[in-house]
Amino acid sequence: MVSYPDSGGAERSLAIRRPPSVASSRASTVRRHRPHRSHFGGSSYQPQNEFPVFTHTGDVEIIIASGRKEQRYLLHRLILAQCSGFFEAGTSEEWSRAQAEGSAAQTQIPPILGRIPENGSQQQKKRWRYELDWGQGEDEIPMLMQKVSILTTLFGGDVGQGPPPVRNKPATPQTGFFRSMANFSALNIPQSSQDPSDDIFRDYDNLFRVFYNYPPALDPINIANAYVECKSLLQLADMYDALEVIGPRVDHHLLRFQGRLFKQIAKYPPSYLKLGFLARSKAIFSEALIHVVGQWPAGVNQLRGQTPESVIELIEDKVDELEELKSKIEGKLFRLTFTTSRGERVTPSNNWLDWMAMSLFRQWLAENTTPPPAPILKSPRSSTGAPPPPPAAVMNTGRIFRLIGTGGSSYLQHDELKRFLRINPENYTRDNLRRFERRMEELKNIARDVVKPLMRNFLELDLGSGGGLPYLTCTKIDERDFPWEE
Template sequence: MVSYPDSQGAERSLAIRRPPSVASHSSRTSTVRRHRPHRSHFGGSSYQPQNEFPVFTHTGDVEIRIANGRKEQRYLLHKLILTQCSGFFEAGTSDEWASAGEGSNAQSQNAAALARMPPSAAQAVQQKKRWRYELDWGQNDDEIPMLVQKKTTPTIFGGDASSQQQPPPPTNKPRAPSSGFFRSMANFSSLHVPATEQDPDDDTFRDYDNLFRVFYNYPPTLDPINIANAYVECKSLLHLADMYDALEVIGPRVDHHLLRFQGRLWKQIAKYPPSYLKLGYLARSKAIFAEAMVHVVGQWPQGQNQLRGQTPDSVIDLIEDKVDEMDEMKAKIEGKLFRLTLTTSRGERVTPSNNWLDWMAMSLFRQWLAENTTPPPIPILKSPRHPPSRHGAPETLPPAPPPIFNTGRIFRLLGQGGSAYLGHDECKRFLRLSPEHYSRENLKRFERSMEEIKNKAKDVVKPLMRHFLECDLWGLGGGLPYLTCTRVEPQDFPWDE
């Protein structure tokens, strides 16, 4: 949390000097409380209160101008606040930056003039220095809009050299991009955000306004009702904060806003886990990152195309480590499942010689388990061919990638037991393959043996049935087709390394 300095000349109450005729009849100075108008928001009234966000007339020393030829938003903020919140402004307003580039001759001349002045006067002149930034929209749609510093130098007459020059004429911004940086990174299309009839640059104005509002401890203007819109706005704000090295300040605000959606947030994460994993990483949100990580690991490698190259290697390494841990656990449990057996009344293991019917039930269970936990064999087929080309030779199509094989659904069925798998009809159909053993009494015995095996299997897979989600699994339509037993430990978060 940061706070902006109070102006020395702007207090909560101001003394009103009475005329001499009135002052002679009253020895007490009356005071009135200064009227504080509502905080201004961008796109609102053109009236700007003095020494209030976004224009601190008396104390501001960093001027920021954002304009696109159709509208303009101006800020006069404090170097102290900006440098505390943003590495970009800390570097841009440093002495090393100021001494390089344009204006070095003027700075040397002013330095010589300041050296001849009394110390108190020289200090007063130096305190009047200002920095000025303008948003450069770029020359084409592929360039990212970025604040560019305009060189200013303090003069011995007060103010800065740039203020004595004529302001540059407003230039028309290039045609608004149809798919800019923020829109592509936020993956708008996947969230079904309705299009609005407004200036397409409003998103940029909003993001910069939210950035500076958070710097001054004002709440950002983010959608509090529609979580899909809130995601888009938060993702765009985070990418802007990442550009200006301000994630440590912006991240907690985004985290706080999204967590207010509670149950709706967890359901959205279940729908778009890779997107929210990236957002949780940028916002340094342990709750969002961990929730998305459980879904991503359970579905892996389904979301790898959305994450590789778009997230740091530390995040990918964490995912792969968690996937390896889950695969190792599944392999151990599969071995236990294949070794499940029934015993006779004398405590002996069931074999074809001592209990044929129970041995048949065990064989059916193992066959079902093997078929459903082993990837299907690749069919040996010739590659399909295109019609002959102009040269007469048919073109061979590349083979389609095999479907993603995920055994999470099978282990969930084993965890449910009962009629979730190998139900009455399947048992009856299997037993009829041996007509000499099929009867109503044998079918009942067979189903009781199968139920006993299912109960043992249910106990074996309990470690895989744990879930570390905030979301209610049954609130997602009866559960998920993948495992959610991944646990993100406190030391796993990649930004704490």
């Protein structure tokens, strides 16, 4: 304080004040830096409220840990329950109450679910916690295990100490099918040197990313790696009853490979058939199914017991339809004939050379569409109880029909016709050979028209440059054929 004498001799006290500009500047500085203050030892950390940790709104905590590596998620029950039947059941009121009461009875701790706070000023919410259990052995599949849900106050404090972890887990509808699908056929992909647990971290992260409408982190360049990652993600989704959400994402990612995808399907049709079924991908499933039916029963060992019976039944139905069509076509081919100028059917008596051309064609067709007869002689050891010899492999006639559909010099070529006529030297002349070749060419043209129904191609794979496949691809897949549409 500073005293100044006034005219009356009395003293007047005045407070020394800073200049207004200084005061306003300081206040502005304080306001500018105030949001950056922290109550945590001077750190500028701000609570996260976005994927994968929703600090303010999340109510389902998921911990995936292996050694020093740990990934924490704080997500929303509503979203998890909408995307996964596992989480819908595990976070339901009935399940949570039953687990809390059961655990409380074992540990003599009263259940805390449904507790009403005495202090009405503090709001409470329920929170669930899951931790990944890696299992005891290599055969066990890592699985999320639920801890008993607890109530937390709006200010972050727990209402009470919860019971020990609950080891039970709600049953998922397709868990058995998942275990049977775990043995996908190997695709000769080099094994990575990374920790196998890294794949688990990746799969769970992709699972939750898709739940929150983020694109999964899948290989966009190497289709073999993308297949492995997609297969693993689908298996995980099957475990947690989330195929309806994960399947379309996998389908979208693989279809981006376009032509490369269809070439891979042609190489490994049974594997992609299983993947297409899990992903509910009509494009992948149809493409693989056409290959499988055309090669059947080549892929039976990779599919039977590893796919639902509905898929096997669909394959067998399509194989039966194809065999029925082939039988009708074969009957027409064997009945092909020439007629004379009078309209009579050619016989050895009225046109020997034309009849020989028809006979050679039928003989070639019979040899290439009929399995060889079983040997008459028995094995010397059969009388001692030794197992009988394995049955002959099923004959796939697709290659023969493709040759007929191609026509020209693809079969019964010039040299073969020449050798045939030379069997009877009396009838072998240059004129007869030329006439024999012309008549055989006419017969081939007729046969090519007959087999056109078998030459249809319903694959997305371009067969033009590769010269076709050794089996038929005329199997048509309708909307009602997809087994998941039932």
